[in-house]
Amino acid sequence: MISERQTAADRVYKGRSTGPRTAGGKKRSSRNAFRHGLSRRATANHFDRARVEQLTDILAGPDAGTVHRELATAVADAQIDLSRVRATKISILERIGAVGIFDYPANSDWGKHVPGGRVLLKDDTSEELPPLPEDDAFRAIEVFRRALPELLKLDRYERRALSRRKFAIRALCAFTG
Amino acid sequence: MPRSKKSVVKTNPAATVVQQILDLFGPPPLLSTERREHFEQILTHFVTAIAPSCAIVQMWVYDIAVLVWEIMRLRRYKAMVIEKQMPWAFHQIAREFFGDDGESDPGFSTDKYYRDPEQRQILADALAAYNLTIDVVDAEAFRSGPIEKIESMLASLQVRRDAIIREIGAYRDSLARQVKNAIDDIIEVPAEDVEITPRLAAPAGKKSTAE
Numbered sequence: 001m002i003s004e005r006q007t008a009a010d011r012v013y014k015g016r017s018t019g020p021r022t023a024g025g026k027k028r029s030s031r032n033a034f035r036h037g038l039s040r041r042a043t044a045n046h047f048d049r050a051r052v053e054q055l056t057d058i059l060a061g062p063d064a065g066t067v068h069r070e071l072a073t074a075v076a077d078a079q080i081d082l083s084r085v086r087a088t089k090i091s092i093l094e095r096i097g098a099v100g101i102f103d104y105p106a107n108s109d110w111g112k113h114v115p116g117g118r119v120l121l122k123d124d125t126s127e128e129l130p131p132l133p134e135d136d137a138f139r140a141i142e143v144f145r146r147a148l149p150e151l152l153k154l155d156r157y158e159r160r161a162l163s164r165r166k167f168a169i170r171a172l173c174a175f176t177g
Numbered sequence: 178m179p180r181s182k183k184s185v186v187k188t189n190p191a192a193t194v195v196q197q198i199l200d201l202f203g204p205p206p207l208l209s210t211e212r213r214e215h216f217e218q219i220l221t222h223f224v225t226a227i228a229p230s231c232a233i234v235q236m237w238v239y240d241i242a243v244l245v246w247e248i249m250r251l252r253r254y255k256a257m258v259i260e261k262q263m264p265w266a267f268h269q270i271a272r273e274f275f276g277d278d279g280e281s282d283p284g285f286s287t288d289k290y291y292r293d294p295e296q297r298q299i300l301a302d303a304l305a306a307y308n309l310t311i312d313v314v315d316a317e318a319f320r321s322g323p324i325e326k327i328e329s330m331l332a333s334l335q336v337r338r339d340a341i342i343r344e345i346g347a348y349r350d351s352l353a354r355q356v357k358n359a360i361d362d363i364i365e366v367p368a369e370d371v372e373i374t375p376r377l378a379a380p381a382g383k384k385s386t387a388e
Contacts, residue, residue: 051203058201058232079202079236086206086243093208140210141257148323155333162337166344169233173348177355 038085038157043077048084052076059172071172078165085158092150097143100132102150191225198224198235206243208250216246227345234348237341244338251331258322259315264288266317267300274303 020029043049052073060072096102129146133139195217199205205216220242229235267290290296301311 055201055232075233075236082240083203083206090206090208097209136210137257138261141254141261144254145258145323148326151330152326155330159333162340166340169344169348172233173351 038081038088038154041077041081048080052080055079068172068175071168071175074168075165075172078161078168082158082161082165085154085161089151089154089158092147092154093143096147097132097139100129100146102147191221194224194229194235195221198229198239201232201235202239205246207246211246211250216242219245234345237345237348240341241338244334244341248331248334248338251327251334255324255327255331258324258327259318262318262322263314264291266314266321267291267297269317269321270304270314271300274300 020026037045043052053076055076056069056072059075060069064072092102132142198220199217205213205220207213207216220239223238223242223245227234227238229238268288271290290300297311300314304310304313
């Protein structure tokens with residue numbers, strides 16, 4: 001619940017912040033909440049849309065009618081979403097393996113002084129983490145430990161894509177008999 | 178005449194299906210430290226066992242291979258986490274039993290119980306006095322670290338894998354029912370509706386046995 005003090009502060013400051021004014025500022029701030037783009041459907045992206053269409057062609061076949069094709073598209077869409085989530089999981093692990101952290105520190109030229117890409121953080125980062133261990137096994141486990149919070153967050157996207165695909169396949173099978 | 182290895186690979190139906198699956202669903206989600214050949218071996222194993230007949234079953238087979246791969250990866254991580262925690266777990270248990278165990282000494286090492294068998298025996302004897310075994314160290318290593326989260330992720334992956342196996346079963350049952358119904362439609366036609374065409378015309382003047 002919001003405190004009275006917070007409400008009073010909001011009343012005082014509400015007129016002062018009007019948000020971004022320029023087109024560039026608005027564009028930048030529109031992407032403030034952007035994390036990995038997995039909430040978007042695969043068809044929102046040109047490359048993924050082509051993959052969805054390719055898979056739809058195979059699932060529905062060349063002589064499919066509109067409804068059949070629509071149902072096949074739902075399956076293909078969910079399948080491509082699923083592969084996007086899996087690819088994101090891999091990219092998170094790879095990214096942490098390369099730079100040591102998931103979030104790139106703001107306003108810093110991280111990686112500039114990194115010998116062989118093994119040392120990871122610059123001094124000006126907000127979160128101080130020790131460098132990843134040199135030993136491959138320990139390094140892998142440390143990467144995994146750091147990636148774990150993000151991987152757990154992605155789990156729901158994977159669950160949702162799997163569920164969508166399951167019902168889409170059932171609908172397609174029911175239609176094709 | 179023995180066939181060349183190349184021709185065997187070309188005619189291997191499982192390898193062809195594996196290639197089809199990889200073309201269809203894209204490169205498998207592997208880390209740069211993981212080998213694609215190993216994934217393809219697993220996929221080939223499932224393709225041989227399940228023999229996917231259409232793109233939908235191929236999708237499920239690919240999923241099972243990906244999930245099994247992830248399960249193996251997490252199990253590997255789990256073993257490594259426990260291994261990593263062991264020196265620390267030995268140290269923790271030793272601290273509980275011996276209190277300050279010379280930690281202020283410059284040569285003190287937290288993994289001395291882990292590395293040195295003699296020290297480990299001293300700790301085991303101390304535990305035995307309380308009817309405990311060295312297994313408490315394993316338990317300590319297990320308790321700490323992200324094991325619980327890894328376990329939960331493993332359970333989730335296993336549930337997904339089992340759900341896909343059930344889907345394949347239901348799909349095949351439904352296919353089998355359809356085939357059975359189609360066969361029944363043909364076999365259970367009343368006899369008078371079936372037109373029998375004689376292979377040879379009966380000789381003139383000779384009565385057919387069918388009459």
